Amino acid sequence: MAGTFFKQAENGRAFAPAKGLSTLSLVAALALVPLTAARAADECAFFKDKTVELVVPFSAGGGFDAYGRMVAKYMGDELGAANMIVRNQPGAGGLLATNQTWAAKPDGLRIQLIAASGMIAAEFGGAAGVAFKTNGFSWIGRVSGEPDVIATGPDSPIKSLADIAKIGGERTVRIGSTGLGSPQYITARLLATVIETKSQVITGFSGAPEVFASLGRGDLDLFASSLSAAEAAEKAQTARTLWVFGTEREPSRPELVPLSEVVDAKFLPLITVQASVTAAGRALAAPPGIAPERLQCLRDAFDRTVASTAFLDESRQLNRPVEPLSGKRVAELIKTATEGAPKEYLDLLHESFTQ
Amino acid sequence: MLDAVLSGLLQVLSPDSMMLMMIGIFIGFVVGVLPGIGGPVAMALMLPFTFGMPPIHVFAFLLGMKVVTSTTGDITAVLFGIPGEATSAATVLDGHPMARKGQAGRALGAVLMSSLVGAIIGALALGLSIPVIRPIVLAFGPPEFFMLTVVGLIFIASLSRGQMLRGLIMGCLGLLIALVGIDPQAGVPRYAFGQLELWDGIGIVPVVIGLFGGPEILQLMLSKESIAGKSASRKIVGVGQGILDTFRYWKTVAVAGLIGAGIGVIPGVGGSVAQFIAYGHAKQTSKHPEEFGKGSIDGLLAAGGNNNAKDGGALIPMIAIGLPGSVSTAILLNAFLISGLNPGPEMLTTHLDVTFSMVWITIIANIIVVILALPLLKPLARLTFTEGPILVPFLLILVVLGAYAENNRMFDIWVMATSAFVGVVCLRWNWPRAPLLLGAVLGDLCERYLFLSSSLYGWSWIQRPLVIVLAIAAVAILFKTGWDVRKHARDRQAASLKEVRS
Numbered sequence: 001m002a003g004t005f006f007k008q009a010e011n012g013r014a015f016a017p018a019k020g021l022s023t024l025s026l027v028a029a030l031a032l033v034p035l036t037a038a039r040a041a042d043e044c045a046f047f048k049d050k051t052v053e054l055v056v057p058f059s060a061g062g063g064f065d066a067y068g069r070m071v072a073k074y075m076g077d078e079l080g081a082a083n084m085i086v087r088n089q090p091g092a093g094g095l096l097a098t099n100q101t102w103a104a105k106p107d108g109l110r111i112q113l114i115a116a117s118g119m120i121a122a123e124f125g126g127a128a129g130v131a132f133k134t135n136g137f138s139w140i141g142r143v144s145g146e147p148d149v150i151a152t153g154p155d156s157p158i159k160s161l162a163d164i165a166k167i168g169g170e171r172t173v174r175i176g177s178t179g180l181g182s183p184q185y186i187t188a189r190l191l192a193t194v195i196e197t198k199s200q201v202i203t204g205f206s207g208a209p210e211v212f213a214s215l216g217r218g219d220l221d222l223f224a225s226s227l228s229a230a231e232a233a234e235k236a237q238t239a240r241t242l243w244v245f246g247t248e249r250e251p252s253r254p255e256l257v258p259l260s261e262v263v264d265a266k267f268l269p270l271i272t273v274q275a276s277v278t279a280a281g282r283a284l285a286a287p288p289g290i291a292p293e294r295l296q297c298l299r300d301a302f303d304r305t306v307a308s309t310a311f312l313d314e315s316r317q318l319n320r321p322v323e324p325l326s327g328k329r330v331a332e333l334i335k336t337a338t339e340g341a342p343k344e345y346l347d348l349l350h351e352s353f354t355q
Numbered sequence: 356m357l358d359a360v361l362s363g364l365l366q367v368l369s370p371d372s373m374m375l376m377m378i379g380i381f382i383g384f385v386v387g388v389l390p391g392i393g394g395p396v397a398m399a400l401m402l403p404f405t406f407g408m409p410p411i412h413v414f415a416f417l418l419g420m421k422v423v424t425s426t427t428g429d430i431t432a433v434l435f436g437i438p439g440e441a442t443s444a445a446t447v448l449d450g451h452p453m454a455r456k457g458q459a460g461r462a463l464g465a466v467l468m469s470s471l472v473g474a475i476i477g478a479l480a481l482g483l484s485i486p487v488i489r490p491i492v493l494a495f496g497p498p499e500f501f502m503l504t505v506v507g508l509i510f511i512a513s514l515s516r517g518q519m520l521r522g523l524i525m526g527c528l529g530l531l532i533a534l535v536g537i538d539p540q541a542g543v544p545r546y547a548f549g550q551l552e553l554w555d556g557i558g559i560v561p562v563v564i565g566l567f568g569g570p571e572i573l574q575l576m577l578s579k580e581s582i583a584g585k586s587a588s589r590k591i592v593g594v595g596q597g598i599l600d601t602f603r604y605w606k607t608v609a610v611a612g613l614i615g616a617g618i619g620v621i622p623g624v625g626g627s628v629a630q631f632i633a634y635g636h637a638k639q640t641s642k643h644p645e646e647f648g649k650g651s652i653d654g655l656l657a658a659g660g661n662n663n664a665k666d667g668g669a670l671i672p673m674i675a676i677g678l679p680g681s682v683s684t685a686i687l688l689n690a691f692l693i694s695g696l697n698p699g700p701e702m703l704t705t706h707l708d709v710t711f712s713m714v715w716i717t718i719i720a721n722i723i724v725v726i727l728a729l730p731l732l733k734p735l736a737r738l739t740f741t742e743g744p745i746l747v748p749f750l751l752i753l754v755v756l757g758a759y760a761e762n763n764r765m766f767d768i769w770v771m772a773t774s775a776f777v778g779v780v781c782l783r784w785n786w787p788r789a790p791l792l793l794g795a796v797l798g799d800l801c802e803r804y805l806f807l808s809s810s811l812y813g814w815s816w817i818q819r820p821l822v823i824v825l826a827i828a829a830v831a832i833l834f835k836t837g838w839d840v841r842k843h844a845r846d847r848q849a850a851s852l853k854e855v856r857s
Contacts, residue, residue, distance in 0.1 A: 059762070061399030061686035066693070069403055090762055092537075092554035099551065128544060129551050174811070180542030204540045204807045206623065209688075213678045217493050219811050232692065236677040236699025317407055318693050353542070 043293040051083040055112040057097035059090045067143050068113045074311045079301035095129050102132035106290040116280035118183045125353035137285035138295045141302040142325035145281025146227045148245035153215045154237050161262050168197025175201045176211035176223040181353045187224035194263040212238040246275035269342045276337040283330050299327040363711030372415040379419035387427030390757040393440045394424040395682040410694040411712045419720040421683050425662040426470040426724050433462045436571030441563045442626030445634040445658035452650035457583045459736040464597025467725050469608045469659035474721035476612030477667025482714040492675040498816035501804035502825035503621050504797045509829050510635035511790040512836045522790045529794020539803045552766040561758040561771035568754050569775020570782040575743040582739040600652050607637050607653050608660035615661040619668025625681040626665045628796045631789045633661035674702045
């Protein structure tokens, strides 16, 4: 209870004007604190005896689903809800469920695990069927946000950018990808841009496993995928990871050099924006317009969930690493990524979706 | 190697694994019998229960559950004409007519035994391929997969014998259905009419349930009689004869099993296509192709022997390089990662015992399900004597639930209902349904692999040795079908001439 009180107090201050804080407003702010706290307690009591639906926008049995189920298992209790159930609502690469969550009643009883990076790309690329604004969701918190990495075949001669340029001098460099408009296509296109050599993005693979199979066969030169997918492929000996798609090293794989240090410095803004979009990762959100106190309840329950030993133990046991981030930080991350994107990046997204 | 074979067996036979396998088999039995609610859905729902189990326990539970669904799905197909699984549609074609003639016992006996034989063939294919598994899997790239889908499409011809034009039209209709959804290369929605539900294409499960189950339910509603009708004898006999039939037609079953194991390897194709290729092949080689679709025992055995064999085949690329061949192997792949295993060379060296345990689980679970199902056959076959008006409401609930369950959406129920309408029209005016399904499943893959082949290799993919071999096979199958059809027509003409003269 005390934790909730202080967090509310922080919020109370945040709303006050930073400059020219008069005694009157201080008194008013202080008077508001217990009031907000009491309202928040009321708002949290709302969830008692209720069933909260956590929507997973993909089929049951996959990686995304595993994260959704892990959160739902512990967050229901932290929220004080009678139940938190997972509902799989696959369709249109997650757009179907995300559109419905955007339009759902903002009472906190329907929340969704969103593939934030894919949705940001779809929105800014002007993809058909997008009926939401990623920035407008009530972000509850991020579950995982692993970086993307760049991989090559296990027997490929590629070790440096110069090796890629050498291949590019002889023939087209082949970069694998799933269909146009998929998050993998966008990273593939960016990769094609930053390597500055003759290259072709080969689309049409059904998913990362099939691209890795082709990489292992030696049909392709490069592929950008999530770190966990690349690590699985490394173990299956169908890939060798080269670089992290970003500007910082990944603590679990310190030997991997960030792409920003490999390619020309002029591409730094492109790589930075893509890295922060990817960092938004798999995040939990409620529909826009939810009462701030109720959102705070959800955020607090989420923070407690992802900090609990039981949750972290399960994440380790299932080999599903989590990198939690508070709802406020996710909202900021998405705001920066969407508002500060360079024109070149937006053009590329646009081209990916409306070609 | 032999150590790993034995160690795999002993670990599967441990009390804990066996108990988990029995639970898995029980769940698989029930979901297999229920139309639509199939192996993948059950596995996805049960996956969280495996958290924290050692790998062999996980596979005993999940794989045990999966492999029995094809067998029990066939039971529903025989009894009610509604495929219990998407892979049991071919079983409907001959199994159900047998049930309507009052031969449900014989059909069930044949289906059970051929399923077991098929499963053993699939498991052996997996077991024997282990030493050469990686080179084999890596030898097959998009061009080879494309040619295999072409071979599959050619079977539309043998499935349409006697009504070639209608078969071709239905096959084209299937290809058109496959076009619906996001274009795999350009990412543009095709024929989606602004509906996000259509972006992922039309689901094959609701199509199969509607197309094959719909007409049967309607017939049952209209006739107001039991499935077996009034005329048939009320005694259920012939289970033993059905089992014997499997061995009498061992060649049909073995070839069907091999086709299943082979096609199971191709990512994305799976049992819904393999069953019809095996069925088409059996029809082509049978001495009595005209009996197919009217209760032919060869046709039933081919369908039964095929759909259990594909599970072994589908495991091959998953174990070798982590490439799942079907929805259920994708879920198994997740189970791999959860239990800390990595597909690839590890599965062929340090964890070879786990790989062999999968071979054993496939065999043992199939033996157990046959033993469990045998005493249940008589009471189950008795259901075909239940009056239509009592049975129909239950069947309707099952097909609606089954269509809904895969993606939790109403839209799929409409797809099922539309397919049921098409199915009724096909049955009434004698249009073949299998080509439509073949086109719908293969069209999408055929297009994707062709595009990938050409963007990876230009035109040089045509010169790849395996592509040439498969192309020759495709042409040979086409000619053989054409030859058989002509010969059959000539024989019939000669026979009718003889009749006229006499």
